[in-house]
Amino acid sequence: MALGERDEFSGQMTTGHEWNGIKELNSPVPKPVYLALIAFGGFAILWTVLMPSWPGLNGYFRGLLGADQHVAVRESLTQAQAARAAWADRIGATDFASIQADESLMQVVRDTGATLFADNCAGCHGAKATGGPGFPNLANAPAMWGDEPETIAETIRVGINGQSPETRYAQMLAFGRDKMLSGAEIGTVVTYVESLSKPEVASSAEPELLAAGAEIFANNCAGCHGLEATGMVESGAPNLADEFWIYGGDRASIRDSVYHGRAGTMPSWEGRLSPTDIKLLTLYVLELRQAQQ
Numbered sequence: 001m002a003l004g005e006r007d008e009f010s011g012q013m014t015t016g017h018e019w020n021g022i023k024e025l026n027s028p029v030p031k032p033v034y035l036a037l038i039a040f041g042g043f044a045i046l047w048t049v050l051m052p053s054w055p056g057l058n059g060y061f062r063g064l065l066g067a068d069q070h071v072a073v074r075e076s077l078t079q080a081q082a083a084r085a086a087w088a089d090r091i092g093a094t095d096f097a098s099i100q101a102d103e104s105l106m107q108v109v110r111d112t113g114a115t116l117f118a119d120n121c122a123g124c125h126g127a128k129a130t131g132g133p134g135f136p137n138l139a140n141a142p143a144m145w146g147d148e149p150e151t152i153a154e155t156i157r158v159g160i161n162g163q164s165p166e167t168r169y170a171q172m173l174a175f176g177r178d179k180m181l182s183g184a185e186i187g188t189v190v191t192y193v194e195s196l197s198k199p200e201v202a203s204s205a206e207p208e209l210l211a212a213g214a215e216i217f218a219n220n221c222a223g224c225h226g227l228e229a230t231g232m233v234e235s236g237a238p239n240l241a242d243e244f245w246i247y248g249g250d251r252a253s254i255r256d257s258v259y260h261g262r263a264g265t266m267p268s269w270e271g272r273l274s275p276t277d278i279k280l281l282t283l284y285v286l287e288l289r290q291a292q293q
């Protein structure tokens with residue numbers, strides 16, 4: 001290795017390294033970079049002294065400032081609980097009508113209810129509670145089980161075909177799969193069911209076909225759906241004569257409902273949500289319904 005020498009163009013020393021005639025200059029680190037390195041290094045050392053940093057055998061060095069995220073989290077949790085307790089107690093102790101008349105409590109319903117709904121219900125009933133195939137529209141369709149506050153709260157508490165021993169029960173029989181009706185009979189009764197909500201079917205179908213369908217309906221379906229097909233809460237059977245459908249009102253979906261049967265599951269929420277949360281959700285759903293009417 002040759003010793004360093006002065007470069008005749010820049011006037012700086014070379015390092016003495018040489019590659020195929022090219023020599024490396026020994027330029028000093030630029031001042032601003034040098035100062036920045038010292039500043040950052042100094043800050044890093046200062047920070048490890050001020051803040052929690054070095055691990056040790058029994059815990060860690062806590063830092064001179066005593067900063068602790070655990071304490072901060074605990075404090076904000078306590079604050080949030082205190083804030084929640086203030087309205088949770090009032091909502092728990094107040095009846096539905098009085099809460100609905102109290103704008104400050106309804107503001108809590110809107111804020112907290114929206115979060116509760118998004119976390120627990122939107123996965124099935126949709127973000128706007130308008131339902132989807134297999135899941136009823138809660139915002140703007142007639143509620144099969146009833147839309148009194150107490151009834152909705154009860155539906156949420158016990159669920160439908162849920163795990164609670166008190167759950168509501170809704171079982172549509174599989175008339176095709178279990179061979180209670182032939183394929184032709186199912187086709188006929190489906191046309192009849194369609195005719196109840198679709199004027200174009202009612203006017204175009206053969207009158208004899210509709211009469212035969214009405215008879216099949218009276219013998220096999222009316223016991224649960226009612227003679228007028230407007231549904232019966234006692235059997236959990238929905239109205240088939242309006243434009244609202246859980247599983248779809250096109251011919252293929254109606255046929256599927258009759259052929260394979262249906263038993264949608266709405267979970268029982270008692271034990272998973274507190275009575276106050278169920279109350280909040282009930283009021284939240286009711287307000288959505290009022291807003292849509």
Ligand code: HEC
Pocket residue numbers: 117120121122123124125134135136138142143144145146152155156160170236246263264265266267269281282285
């Ligand atoms: C796992 C899916 C699922 C979840 C989650 C769910 N539901 Fe349901 N819910 C259903 C189904 C399915 C039905 C209809 C049951 C049937 O077909 O008879 C229903 C029915 C209802 C009804 C009765 C509607 C009527 O017509 O009377 C209400 C009210 C309701 N749900 C509210 C809620 C609320 C509030 C939540 C959140 C706490 C929730 N649901 C979460 C599936 C769900």
Ligand code: HEC
Pocket residue numbers: 169170171172173175189190193216217220221222223224225235236237238240244245246247248254257258262263264265
């Ligand atoms: C044992 C009582 C029972 C009988 C009998 C019954 N149903 Fe149902 N039906 C139900 C219930 C309960 C539901 C709702 C199931 C659910 O929501 O999961 C239902 C749902 C339906 C649906 C789907 C409605 C929708 O909103 O998507 C159709 C269509 C239907 N039934 C037609 C019939 C026809 C046609 C017959 C006669 C051939 C019949 N049902 C007989 C109880 C019954």
